[in-house]
Amino acid sequence: MGKLPAEGTQARRFGKTRSAQSTALHEDYVELIADLLEGEGEARPTDIARRLGVSHATAIKAIARLKRAGLATARPYRGVFLTQKGQALAERVRLRHRLVVDVLRALGVSSEAAEADAEGIEHYVSEHTLKAFAQFLKSRQ
Amino acid sequence: MGKLPAEGTQARRFGKTRSAQSTALHEDYVELIADLLEGEGEARPTDIARRLGVSHATAIKAIARLKRAGLATARPYRGVFLTQKGQALAERVRLRHRLVVDVLRALGVSSEAAEADAEGIEHYVSEHTLKAFAQFLKSRQ
DNA sequence: CTCATATTGTAGCCAAGACTACATTTTGAC
DNA sequence: GTCAAAATGTAGTCTTGGCTACAATATGAG
Numbered sequence: 001m002g003k004l005p006a007e008g009t010q011a012r013r014f015g016k017t018r019s020a021q022s023t024a025l026h027e028d029y030v031e032l033i034a035d036l037l038e039g040e041g042e043a044r045p046t047d048i049a050r051r052l053g054v055s056h057a058t059a060i061k062a063i064a065r066l067k068r069a070g071l072a073t074a075r076p077y078r079g080v081f082l083t084q085k086g087q088a089l090a091e092r093v094r095l096r097h098r099l100v101v102d103v104l105r106a107l108g109v110s111s112e113a114a115e116a117d118a119e120g121i122e123h124y125v126s127e128h129t130l131k132a133f134a135q136f137l138k139s140r141q
Numbered sequence: 142m143g144k145l146p147a148e149g150t151q152a153r154r155f156g157k158t159r160s161a162q163s164t165a166l167h168e169d170y171v172e173l174i175a176d177l178l179e180g181e182g183e184a185r186p187t188d189i190a191r192r193l194g195v196s197h198a199t200a201i202k203a204i205a206r207l208k209r210a211g212l213a214t215a216r217p218y219r220g221v222f223l224t225q226k227g228q229a230l231a232e233r234v235r236l237r238h239r240l241v242v243d244v245l246r247a248l249g250v251s252s253e254a255a256e257a258d259a260e261g262i263e264h265y266v267s268e269h270t271l272k273a274f275a276q277f278l279k280s281r282q
Numbered sequence: 283c284t285c286a287t288a289t290t291g292t293a294g295c296c297a298a299g300a301c302t303a304c305a306t307t308t309t310g311a312c
Numbered sequence: 313g314t315c316a317a318a319a320t321g322t323a324g325t326c327t328t329g330g331c332t333a334c335a336a337t338a339t340g341a342g
Contacts, residue, residue, distance in 0.1 A: 022327090022329095025328085044290085045290065045291085046289060054329085054331090055330075057290095057292085057330085057332080057333095058330055060292090061328090061329075065329090076291070076337085077290060077291085077336095077337065103248070104270060107273050108276060109270045110269065113267055117265055117270050119265075120264070121266065124261025124262045125262065126254055126258050128250065128254040129254055129255075132250040135249060136249055163297095163299095185319075186319080195299085195300070197319080197320070198301075198302080198321080198323095199299070199300055201320075201321065202298090202299075202300085203298095203299075217307080217321070218307060218308065218319080218320060
């Protein structure tokens with residue numbers, strides 16, 4: 001999105017939420033690409049598009065943005081791969097996702113709802129909160 | 142954003158997350174406008190902009206979208222008000238926000254981090270999960 | 283090896299959400 | 313009551329993320 005404004009003291013909270021949203025999509029794509037690479041051996045734009053519920057054109061444009069962000073590489077008609085940076089992100093995202101799901105389940109949320117909600121929630125969980133989640137889970141089993 | 146595609150079985154999870162994002166902004170604005178109306182007696186575009194960390198022009202355009210969505214009313218130079226629908230949304234959002242913050246704190250997250258993270262998380266917590274949160278809190282004190 | 287089909291890529295459009303720059307209206311100090 | 317300053321509104325531009333429609337490339341059946 002656009003550049004951030006002066007960003008006064010009061011605004012930081014919201015400003016952070018805002019800028020996190022472009023990151024969220026990158027995270028979803030990277031996570032999915034990692035899954036596909038592991039599970040299928042390759043990540044094709046069409047598969048990515050189907051799994052994300054978008055048109056293949058949209059997926060291809062998003063992949064272009066991933067490349068610009070240094071997270072992925074792709075050569076025409078050859079599938080998508082993750083850079084080191086992309087792989088590191090995928091790993092972080094995956095751990096975080098699992099942690100969020102586990103916490104939700106520990107709180108009594110059904111597995112299906114936990115998976116569904118985690119998909120949105122996970123992008124907004126800070127490191128601090130993540131640590132608290134981990135400790136909470138450890139303390140309770 | 143654009144129209145949704147055919148939306149195959151696999152895609153539902155992500156599709157929901159996507160469309161939720163335009164809602165999230167509406168919710169932030171409505172929540173803040175309700176706060177301002179209560180606390181200050183009026184909600185001025187400039188205050189809204191400052192509190193959200195955006196330019197006043199951005200706030201005004203967002204307010205126009207709220208009007209289009211039937212959530213707010215505003216006459217030039219006269220401040221912003223919420224429709225019944227907008228007030229109902231504000232109330233729901235406020236309850237949900239409190240619940241999310243309380244749960245995070247119960248899990249050991251600091252107040253500041255809980256407030257900050259809730260701001261992003263709350264928009265993705267389903268009814269089902271909300272109920273689980275409420276029960277969890279009730280069961281533990 | 284050819285050609286239909288599937289996949290991939292490109293182009294062009296749109297709305298949202300952001301910005302800056304400029305115009306208009308209110309408000310308050312005098 | 314005037315007029316400068318603050319608030320508000322408008323216009324124009326940008327990127328993102330989405331779509332459809334069309335073009336180009338691979339792939340596999342025959």
